[in-house]
Amino acid sequence: MPPALPYQTEPPFTHGQAPATGVLLCNLGTPDEPTPDAVRRYLREFLGDPRVVEIPRAVWLPLLHGVILPLRSAKSAAKYATIWTPEGSPLKVWTERQAKLLQGWLGEAGHRVLVRYAMRYGTPSIASQLDALKAAGATRILVLSAYPQYSGTTTASVVDEVASWSRRIRHVPELRFVNRYHDDRGYIEALARRIETHWRQHGRPDHLVLSFHGVPERTLKLGDPYHCECQATGRLLAARLGLAPGSWTLSFQSRFGKAKWLEPYTQPTLVALARRGVARVDVACPGFTSDCLETLEEIAQEGRDAFLAAGGKAFHFIPCLNADAAWIRALGEITARHLAGWPTQLPADPQALAAARDRALATGAAR
Numbered sequence: 062m063p064p065a066l067p068y069q070t071e072p073p074f075t076h077g078q079a080p081a082t083g084v085l086l087c088n089l090g091t092p093d094e095p096t097p098d099a100v101r102r103y104l105r106e107f108l109g110d111p112r113v114v115e116i117p118r119a120v121w122l123p124l125l126h127g128v129i130l131p132l133r134s135a136k137s138a139a140k141y142a143t144i145w146t147p148e149g150s151p152l153k154v155w156t157e158r159q160a161k162l163l164q165g166w167l168g169e170a171g172h173r174v175l176v177r178y179a180m181r182y183g184t185p186s187i188a189s190q191l192d193a194l195k196a197a198g199a200t201r202i203l204v205l206s207a208y209p210q211y212s213g214t215t216t217a218s219v220v221d222e223v224a225s226w227s228r229r230i231r232h233v234p235e236l237r238f239v240n241r242y243h244d245d246r247g248y249i250e251a252l253a254r255r256i257e258t259h260w261r262q263h264g265r266p267d268h269l270v271l272s273f274h275g276v277p278e279r280t281l282k283l284g285d286p287y288h289c290e291c292q293a294t295g296r297l298l299a300a301r302l303g304l305a306p307g308s309w310t311l312s313f314q315s316r317f318g319k320a321k322w323l324e325p326y327t328q329p330t331l332v333a334l335a336r337r338g339v340a341r342v343d344v345a346c347p348g349f350t351s352d353c354l355e356t357l358e359e360i361a362q363e364g365r366d367a368f369l370a371a372g373g374k375a376f377h378f379i380p381c382l383n384a385d386a387a388w389i390r391a392l393g394e395i396t397a398r399h400l401a402g403w404p405t406q407l408p409a410d411p412q413a414l415a416a417a418r419d420r421a422l423a424t425g426a427a428r
């Protein structure tokens with residue numbers, strides 16, 4: 062059970078006015094159930110997106126429908142079953158919670174906005190939530206992608222989906238996008254505190270691995286900034302933590318298919334560290350703002366097994382930012398900066414607002 066919400070999460074619609082501004086927090090998406098059928102529906106939509114798999118359609122679609130979906134759906138469903146919670150898929154549970162907390166934080170900061178969340182693949186869809194924001198009166202919408210590092214495979218696909226929604230709307234709201242925050246001070250600080258809190262409770266490791274989701278290496282050569290933004294996040298985080306060179310490694314996980322992806326790959330990195338005599342490794346996944354299949358199963362289960370089987374003695378997975386109070390504050394500040402110039406501010410005493418916000422943060426202690 063996640064802890065109680067530290068904020069009042071009802072939108073602060075005082076003065077009887079409808080909100081004119083909406084915020085849509087978009088994450089990747091996840092199956093509705095951990096069953097082969099639901100996973101197949103999700104993977105069909107996800108892997109059918111030309112932003113995700115950049116292979117000519119005539120080659121890829123027969124492979125996807127004839128081989129990948131029949132083989133992968135059941136295997137993947139079995140993995141999802143190991144991380145499923147009574148409330149559903151962790152990715153969706155955390156994203157929904159972040160949207161509620163963001164609503165509360167922005168309200169405490171005096172922004173009269175309506176926050177919703179959506180999934181790029183699966184439910185609730187981006188189109189349904191844009192419809193809902195528009196129905197609630199939003200004439201301006203800020204689309205906030207949950208990915209800290211921009212990639213054509215993820216962030217651009219959210220932009221595509223918003224654009225395709227707008228094609229069927231007569232009165233299109235003003236639209237803004239937050240496409241990245243890989244070097245945002247608040248984001249880096251929240252990550253650093255998360256790691257330091259773990260180290261205060263469990264001691265320090267011999268080595269820290271920062272594992273990011275991979276993409277095909279070809280995307281880097283085609284100009285995708287993802288690799289560089291991951292490296293920037295890693296450097297900033299290592300500097301903030303005061304890590305010595307050689308005491309941490311940045312790696313890429315979740316390789317799919319036979320093509321070369323960004324290297325070094327996470328699992329071989331963990332095995333090499335164990336073989337080199339590293340007794341304890343900690344792994345954090347700064348590119349994932351919510352725990353999900355890729356962190357809870359691929360890292361915390363498969364990564365652990367690989368490290369220990371190769372002779373490692375202790376493996377710690379450091380949970381993602383999820384509903385961490387410093388993270389919600391960072392997300393709030395990122396959002397507020399992008400709302401600048403849009404008239405969302407409630408007339409209020411700034412000191413009273415700051416005090417209310419601090420009170421809320423104090424009760425939502427780091428988790």
Ligand SMILES: C=CC1=C(C)c2cc3[nH]c(cc4nc(cc5[nH]c(cc1n2)c(C)c5CCC(=O)O)C(CCC(=O)O)=C4C)c(C)c3C=C
Nearest residue numbers: 089090091092113137152212214215274276317353354355
């Ligand atoms: C096939 C190509 C894939 C690319 C390119 C890709 C990029 C990418 N993905 C994320 C974040 C997540 N991916 C997740 C799951 C997942 N990813 C792929 C494939 C690609 N991802 C697949 C097939 C899957 C499904 C699981 C499986 O069958 O292995 C998730 C977790 C979703 C969940 O439900 O928990 C996340 C999050 C990023 C950030 C990214 C590029 C930067």
Ligand SMILES: [Fe+2]
Nearest residue numbers: 089274315355
């Ligand atoms: Fe992925």
Ligand SMILES: [Fe+2]
Nearest residue numbers: 315354355359
């Ligand atoms: Fe994976």
